[in-house]
Amino acid sequence: MKNYILFDHDGVLVDTEFWYFKAGERALAEIGLILDEEQYVRDMNQGIGTWAQARAAGIDEATIDRQRGIRDRYYQDYLRTESIEIDGVVETLAELSKHVRMAIVTTAKRTDFDLIHEKRQITQFMDFVLTREDYNHSKPHPEPYLTGLSLFGATASETLVVEDSARGLNSAVAAGIDCAIVHNEFTATHDFSAATHRIQTLRELKDIISL
Known part of the structure; x- marks a missing residue:
């Protein structure tokens, strides 16, 4: 769980x-x-x-x-x-929010992040957001995800990271956290052999968090 x-x-x-x-x-x-x-x-x-x-x-x-x-x-x-929406994200987050607490840990700059979310509904489901300015060492260093654990007051074993790149996966693995890799055509050639789960869409997360 x-x-x-x-x-x-x-x-x-x-x-x-x-x-x-x-x-x-x-x-x-x-x-x-x-x-x-x-x-x-x-x-x-x-x-x-x-x-x-x-x-x-x-x-x-x-x-x-x-x-x-x-x-x-x-x-x-x-x-x-440009269109940067991913189908089903908001609906999936709304459903997941009934079962887990969630946050974002990104290497995006705060300026870019805020621009993206000016008119989107994603952040309403998040307890907090960490952008590149919020830690000293970027992924694949474990600091970003360790900082997330600390802010939640959570253990690694009760937490899941969701990533799409090997750099992010390596950050999660270094932090000792299970990682689900969601398919992204742009990063499909990366080495994801260390991932705990491989999924096609975020909709599959509901089944994973109950394991």
């Missing part, structure tokens, strides 16, 4: 990861660099998906810093204009 769920955000509750890639691709194209999607997905696990390729191509740090700001603006434009 699980009493708490810690959700990743991007790719789990909203479909944003592709648009983050597209924003980086667009920013690097401006300086003549083609961002390789397969390499980007591999680099995601280290949190260096966009800029590793830029550095490998000899792009200097000042240019990277400038294009990072441009990438962030492009990404926010996509968040305002």
